[in-house]
Amino acid sequence: QVDGLNTTLPYGICRVSVDYTMTTEALSAFSPFNTRDLNHPHGVYFGQNLVSGNMILINRLMLQNSNCFILGVSGSGKSMTGKNEILSIVLNTDADVILIDPDREYGKLTQKLNGELICLSEVSENHINAMDFRQAHDESIENAIKRKQSFVLSLCEEIIGGNIDSKARSLIDRCSGNIYRRYIKEQKEMPTLRSLYEELKAQPEELGKELALEIELYATGSLNTFAQTTNVDTENRLLCYDIHEMDEDLMTVGMLVVLDSIMNRISQNREDGKKTFIFIDEIYLLFRHEYTFKFLSQLWKRVRKYGGSCTGLTQNVEDVLQTRESRALIANSEMLVMLNQSGTDRPILADMLKIPESQLPYITGVRPGHGLLKVGSALIPFGNEFPKDTELYQIITTNQDEIQRHKQKNEKSSKQ
Structure with missing residues (x-):
C-alpha cells in the first residue's frame, strides 16, 4: 500500500510493477490524435x-x-x-x-x-471609366498603351457580341492607340468610350462609322455608365x-x-x-x-x-x-x-x-x-x-428576422 501511494504521488517514480492496457478510446480522451490543430501566427x-x-x-x-x-x-x-x-x-x-x-x-x-x-x-x-489609363512603375509608356489597347479590343468584342474580323480589330487598335497617345501628349481629360466612339467616326474607312454605331449604346446611349469619368475613390x-x-x-x-x-x-x-x-x-x-x-x-x-x-x-x-x-x-x-x-x-x-x-x-x-x-x-x-447580442452582429447578419427584431427592440428602447 505504501508503494501504491508513492506511485500515485507526483514524483514521477513507479514503485509498483503492474501494467494495465489502455484502449484507444480511453487514450483519445487525453490526447486527440485523430485531429489536427491550426494555430498560425497572425492567423x-x-x-x-x-x-x-x-x-x-x-x-x-x-x-x-x-x-x-x-x-x-x-x-x-x-x-x-x-x-x-x-x-x-x-x-x-x-x-x-x-x-x-x-x-x-x-x-x-x-x-x-x-x-x-x-x-x-x-x-x-x-x-468607373472603362478607359481609365494607369501606367505601372516599372512599365514603359508604349507597353502601358499596348496593354490598354488589348483591353479595349476585348471590351469592343463583348459589346459587339462575338469575335470581330481582322479589319475591325485593326481599326479599333489604331483608334485606341491614337486616343491614349494624344492623352499622354496633351495631359487633358482622361479618354472615355465616347472618345473612342468619336475617333471611330472620324476614320476615313466606312467600317469606322459602322463600329461606332455598334458601340453607340454603351458610349452615348442609355448604357453609358462606363463611358463617364470615374467619380469614386478606387484607391480606398x-x-x-x-x-x-x-x-x-x-x-x-x-x-x-x-x-x-x-x-x-x-x-x-x-x-x-x-x-x-x-x-x-x-x-x-x-x-x-x-x-x-x-x-x-x-x-x-x-x-x-x-x-x-x-x-x-x-x-x-x-x-x-x-x-x-x-x-x-x-x-x-x-x-x-x-x-x-x-x-x-x-x-x-x-x-x-x-x-x-x-x-x-x-x-x-x-x-x-x-x-x-x-x-x-x-x-x-x-x-x-458569433455573439448575437453585439452591434457588430447586427451589421454583418443577413437574417432578416433577426434584423427586424433588433430594429423593433431599438425602437422600443428609444420610446422608453
Missing part, C-alpha cells in the same frame, strides 16, 4: 475545433496558395464567415480588400469600415463593387470593366509591396459569361504571384463542379470552408475531396457557422458561434 479566427476544443487560427498567406472557397446552402453562414475574415484583415493588417457583391450584403459593413461602396447600374450615380483600401441592380445587358461589359480595375489594383499593390484579398460572393453568377470565367480561371492561377488571394462564395456547389475548368478553381484553392451541404452536393464533394464517411456528419444538417475545414490535406470539423 484569422475561423472557430473552434470540434474535436480538440482548440481555437482555429489560419493565416492563408502561409499556405501553398492562399485561394479559398466557402461552400454551403442558403442560411448556412457563408457571408458571415466571409465577413468575419474581412473584418480581421481590415482591422489587423494593412492589406487591401476588394469585394464583388451581387446581392447587396456587404454595403453596411463596407461603410462602417470607411470603405468605398460602388453601386453600379445603368442609372447609378457611381461611375476597402472596395465593394455592388452589382445588385446591374441589368443583364450591362453585366458582361460591367464585369469586364470591374475585373480590369481589380487587376490593375492587384498589379499596383504588388509593386507597392501590399497584399490584396478578393472576395466574390455568389461566384457562380460570373461563370455565365465567357470572359469573366476566363478571367477568374487566370486570376486563381496567378494571384499568388501578385501577393494576393481569392475567395469565392457560393451555395450552388453543383454549378461550380459542372465543368473541368470550374473544378480546376477548387483544385487551385488550398483552403475550403464547407458549411451545411445539400443532399446533391455532399456526395460530389466527398468523392472529389476524398472526405471519409466519418466526416460527412459535420456537413449534414448542421447549425449555421458549423462545418468542415479543408486546409491542405487536413480536414478539421469546426464551429463558429
